[in-house]
Amino acid sequence: MIVILSKGISSHDKEMVRAFLKERGFGIREQILGDDEVIGASGKGSVDIQELTLLPGVERVAATSKPYELASRETKTEDTIVTVGDPASGTAVKIGGSRITIIAGPCAVESREQIFETAAQVRESGAVLLRGGAYKPRTSPYAFQGLGMQGLEYMKAAGEAQGMPIVTEVVSSELAVQMKDLTDMFQIGARNMQNFELLKKVGALGKPVLLKRGPSATIEEWLLSAEYLLASGTRNVVLCERGIRTFETYTRNTLDISAIPVVKRLSHLPVIVDPSHAVGIRAMVSSAGLAAVAAGADGLTVEVHLHPDSALSDGPQSLYPSQFERLMRDIEALAPVVGKELLRTPRPQTGSASAAGAPVGAAKGVRADGGGTQAAGEPPAAFSGESGAFAEQALMRAFGEDAPRLSCPSFAAMFDAVLDGSAGFGVVPVENSLAGSIHENYDLFLRYPDITVVGELKLRIVHCLIAWESAGLDSIIEVRSHSQGFAQCQDFLKKYDWVLEPYYNTAAAVASLLKEPEEHKSKVAAIAGEAAAIAHGLKVLKAGIETNPLNYTRFVIIARKNEDGRAPVPPSLGQGKPNKASLVFSVPDKPGALFSCLKIMSDRGINLSKLESRPIQGKPWQYQFYVDLNLPETEEDFSAVLEALKAETEDFYFLGVYRGSL
Ligand code: PEP
Ligand code: MN
Numbered sequence: 001m002i003v004i005l006s007k008g009i010s011s012h013d014k015e016m017v018r019a020f021l022k023e024r025g026f027g028i029r030e031q032i033l034g035d036d037e038v039i040g041a042s043g044k045g046s047v048d049i050q051e052l053t054l055l056p057g058v059e060r061v062a063a064t065s066k067p068y069e070l071a072s073r074e075t076k077t078e079d080t081i082v083t084v085g086d087p088a089s090g091t092a093v094k095i096g097g098s099r100i101t102i103i104a105g106p107c108a109v110e111s112r113e114q115i116f117e118t119a120a121q122v123r124e125s126g127a128v129l130l131r132g133g134a135y136k137p138r139t140s141p142y143a144f145q146g147l148g149m150q151g152l153e154y155m156k157a158a159g160e161a162q163g164m165p166i167v168t169e170v171v172s173s174e175l176a177v178q179m180k181d182l183t184d185m186f187q188i189g190a191r192n193m194q195n196f197e198l199l200k201k202v203g204a205l206g207k208p209v210l211l212k213r214g215p216s217a218t219i220e221e222w223l224l225s226a227e228y229l230l231a232s233g234t235r236n237v238v239l240c241e242r243g244i245r246t247f248e249t250y251t252r253n254t255l256d257i258s259a260i261p262v263v264k265r266l267s268h269l270p271v272i273v274d275p276s277h278a279v280g281i282r283a284m285v286s287s288a289g290l291a292a293v294a295a296g297a298d299g300l301t302v303e304v305h306l307h308p309d310s311a312l313s314d315g316p317q318s319l320y321p322s323q324f325e326r327l328m329r330d331i332e333a334l335a336p337v338v339g340k341e342l343l344r345t346p347r348p349q350t351g352s353a354s355a356a357g358a359p360v361g362a363a364k365g366v367r368a369d370g371g372g373t374q375a376a377g378e379p380p381a382a383f384s385g386e387s388g389a390f391a392e393q394a395l396m397r398a399f400g401e402d403a404p405r406l407s408c409p410s411f412a413a414m415f416d417a418v419l420d421g422s423a424g425f426g427v428v429p430v431e432n433s434l435a436g437s438i439h440e441n442y443d444l445f446l447r448y449p450d451i452t453v454v455g456e457l458k459l460r461i462v463h464c465l466i467a468w469e470s471a472g473l474d475s476i477i478e479v480r481s482h483s484q485g486f487a488q489c490q491d492f493l494k495k496y497d498w499v500l501e502p503y504y505n506t507a508a509a510v511a512s513l514l515k516e517p518e519e520h521k522s523k524v525a526a527i528a529g530e531a532a533a534i535a536h537g538l539k540v541l542k543a544g545i546e547t548n549p550l551n552y553t554r555f556v557i558i559a560r561k562n563e564d565g566r567a568p569v570p571p572s573l574g575q576g577k578p579n580k581a582s583l584v585f586s587v588p589d590k591p592g593a594l595f596s597c598l599k600i601m602s603d604r605g606i607n608l609s610k611l612e613s614r615p616i617q618g619k620p621w622q623y624q625f626y627v628d629l630n631l632p633e634t635e636e637d638f639s640a641v642l643e644a645l646k647a648e649t650e651d652f653y654f655l656g657v658y659r660g661s662l
Contacts, residue, residue: 001026002062002075003039003052013057020055021045032235034076034268040069040231066266068223070230071237076268081401082236084129084208085165085184090571091345093128093165095238096270097401098393099343100335101299103167103272104324105131107314108144109151112158114306118321119158122304125325126332128345129185130155130164131301135171136313137191144312152182159184163345167210167301173201180205190214190242190277193225203232210238210301212274215245219259223267239263239271240301241292243278252280252317255288260295271296276303276317285319286327293334299343302327332661336460336552341397344572380404381557381570382414382423385505388532392507394459394555395427398570410504411441415448418560425454425570426558432461433552435487437612442584442626445655453582453656455557455573462551463489465542466510466533467525473541480509481527489527492545498525507532514538556582556658573659580609580660581638583627585649586616593648594625600644604632609660624651631657 003017017039021028025045031038036059041047053061062075069075085092095101104127109115119130134151136144147154152168159166165184170176171192179186185208192198193214202209209229213222222239229237241260243253255278263271273292275285289300305311305318319327332342381399383391386407395405406423408414417423428444431437445451463485467476478499485506486493493500503509506528514536516524525541526532533540559567587593601608610628615621632638646652 001041001047002033002064002069003041004033004059004062004075005037005039006057006059007035007037009037009057013055017052017055017058020052021047029231031070031231031233033070033230034078034080034235036076038070038075042069066223067220068227068267071223071226071267071269073266073268078268080235080237080268080270082208082238082270084167084236091163091165093343093345094400095272096298098340098397099298100293100331100340101129101272101343102127102328102331103129103131103299103301104304105155106305106311107276107303107318108133108136108312109147109155110312111147112154115151115154115158116161118304118306119162119164121306121321122324123162123164123345125321126328126342126344127302127324128164128343130159130162130166131168131187131303132166133169133313134179135169135175137169137171137189138313149178149182152179156182170198170202173198176202176205180207184208185210185238187240188212188225188229193217193222196225196228199225199228200232203229203234206234208236208238209234210240210272212240212242213244213256213259215243215253217244219262219266223263226267226269237269238298239267239269240274241271241278241297242274243280251278251284253278255279255292257291257295260292260297264296270298272299272301273297274301276301276314276319280317282308282317282319282323285317286323286330289327290330290334293331293340294338296338300331336458339460339462341457378404379422379424380406381425381427382406382408382417383427384408384411384414386507386511386532386535388510388529388535389505389507390459390461390529390553391427391429391505391555393529393531394429394457394553397459398427398455398457398555398557398572399425400572411444415444415451415558418451418558419448421560424559424568426451427457427555428558429484429553429555431554431610432484432488433550433554434546434548435484437614437626438484439614442614443617446584446651446653449653450561451558452561452567453556453658454559454567454569455658456580456661457555457557457573458552458661459555460551461488461546461553462529462544462549463506463527463546464530464533464540465492465525465545466513466528466538467541468513468516468521469539470522471525471539471541472522475522476525477523479525479527480512482506482509485509485527488546488551491547492542507535510536510538556656558656567656569658578657578659579631581629581631581657582655583629583645584624584651584653584655585627585645586622586624586651587649589622597625597645597648600641600648601629604637604641606630606632606641628660630660 026041027043064074081096104122109132136146167185169187187210190212246254275288303318308315308318414426418426480501509526510532607630612626613623
């Protein structure tokens with residue numbers, strides 16, 4: 001049983017709770033769980049839960065039905081998000097929540113050059129944490145046992161050179177203390193999952209721990225090992241499924257895919273998957289990794305080697321860097337399908353977008369933070385809509401769940417907030433894959449020349465019909481949503497004869513239901529995302545009502561240009577050089593006008609990812625073109641293209657250069 005104490009409980013009240021439990025025969029331990037202070041009570045005592053709950057300073061009592069208490073979702077319902085690395089260093093990385101975190105590196109550190117070069121390669125492909133064993137628990141005592149402390153020092157230096165926190169295996173309690181300051185996260189290997197003395201010692205050091213599942217451990221045994229770590233003092237435990245021993249011998253182990261959803265239901269801890277050790281055969285590692293992401297894993301740890309044939313351990317399962325890069329691209333494409341975002345490492349040295357003609361430049365004053373959260377004291381990021389809006393979900397992906405945010409009553413109000421500095425960034429939906437471009441926002445870009453696009457994000461949109469508990473499909477008369485919500489759910493709406501009432505935002509439509517008088521509650525509903533139902537305490541009557549499940553909205557992140565025409569890039573979107581630009585222009589009314597613009601781009605080998613024409617308001621039968629293009633190799637090429645386009649077009653607007661998402 002876990003007693004969750006109220007924030008700011010007095011020492012007197014805490015003592016009363018302790019005494020109450022002890023008097024009734026419980027052994028007690030005090031712990032921190034997430035943001036909560038808790039008292040764990042175990043033993044043969046018996047208690048009236050009602051009475052305990054009523055004690056001053058008791059927030060709630062979780063009487064778990066599981067032998068693991070601190071690890072159980074019954075005790076803590078929200079996902080734990082583990083931070084690895086020092087947040088003050090600007091390179092800390094988060095695991096859990098709506099992000100996919102990728103750990104990569106060699107099985108073992110073999111030399112300084114090897115770990116430095118591998119770190120650079122996996123970082124380039126998008127890994128955010130560096131793995132590598134300095135102490136290797138090998139089945140044979142004659143196999144390579146690792147470089148020991150020397151190897152760990154090389155790895156720490158390689159991680160620092162790439163701005164990547166590191167994770168490495170600890171094999172004994174004595175070594176744990178020596179390794180503490182050299183690693184950001186301890187790995188407990190599969191063979192040591194039930195080495196309880198090691199778990200207690202490592203847990204007490206307070207550092208994040210990656211806990212591998214033992215080759216023959218049940219899920220319950222695995223969670224009980226996590227409980228050892230949590231009970232010993234660390235709050236940051238990440239579970240790692242790495243395959244279990246079954247009768248099948250083709251693969252090294254059998255990847256227990258079903259363990260992922262099971263553990264996510266039983267525990268609040270993040271779960272990642274190690275497809276390398278699970279499968280043991282290079283050609284199958286990526287498929288298993290993708291399956292794990294599809295099943296809901298919070299990340300992967302993958303072995304990568306520059307020359308697997310000469311690797312000192314686990315060569316046959318180590319990916320070549322090129323295979324790892326391909327896997328990363330596939331994960332990035334898959335992420336929105338499972339409602340997640342691939343966590344990227346910031347790259348401050350190239351993390352700045354610039355205005356027309358100077359696509360790449362050095363960041364100025366941009367704080368790097370791999371967790372994707374903003375620095376304290378920085379202005380919030382803005383979105384248009386109410387709590388639970390899709391734009392708020394996109395904002396949380398870009399800036400982190402805890403990022404300070406400003407909700408604006410309209411898109412224009414959001415542009416104003418970014419312009420006057422009350423928001424550092426804004427999150428603007430520009431296009432939906434079913435309903436098309438959001439012209440209102442393109443028009444705003446044209447009205448706010450000091451605002452530029454600095455990043456891009458795609459969010460899968462799953463619409464729900466949301467209503468009061470008393471409502472049913474038969475009782476509803478009126479449905480409220482943003483016009484995009486109606487457009488994206490056309491096929492579903494066709495089946496009913498409902499009055500459709502447009503709102504400025506889907507979540508605002510949900511919020512409006514709260515003001516409904518009692519007698520109308522069963523007659524109204526709204527179309528929005530599940531997050532809006534949760535935010536406003538209403539029921540999802542039907543989920544997944546969008547016409548086609550391949551329904552994505554593309555958001556762009558906006559910022560205000562500095563005097564030099566450049567703009568800051570949100571750290572979490574800052575990886576890699578900008579590779580995309582967006583433009584809006586109109587052409588003179590003469591033969592070949594559009595053709596000559598397209599030829600300018602074609603002659604330079606520029607690929608267009610979007611070309612759309614749209615009527616110009618107030619000028620019947622005249623059109624504007626929206627263009628997204630992939631940037632050419634050099635800044636000079638791009639500047640030349642822009643100059644040539646400006647000469648050929650009538651109105652020309654440059655919306656920004658940024659790193660596109662897949
Ligand atoms: C490793 O990660 O290199 C390792 C030895 O893994 P496991 O403990 O899962 O076998
Ligand atoms: Mn290995």
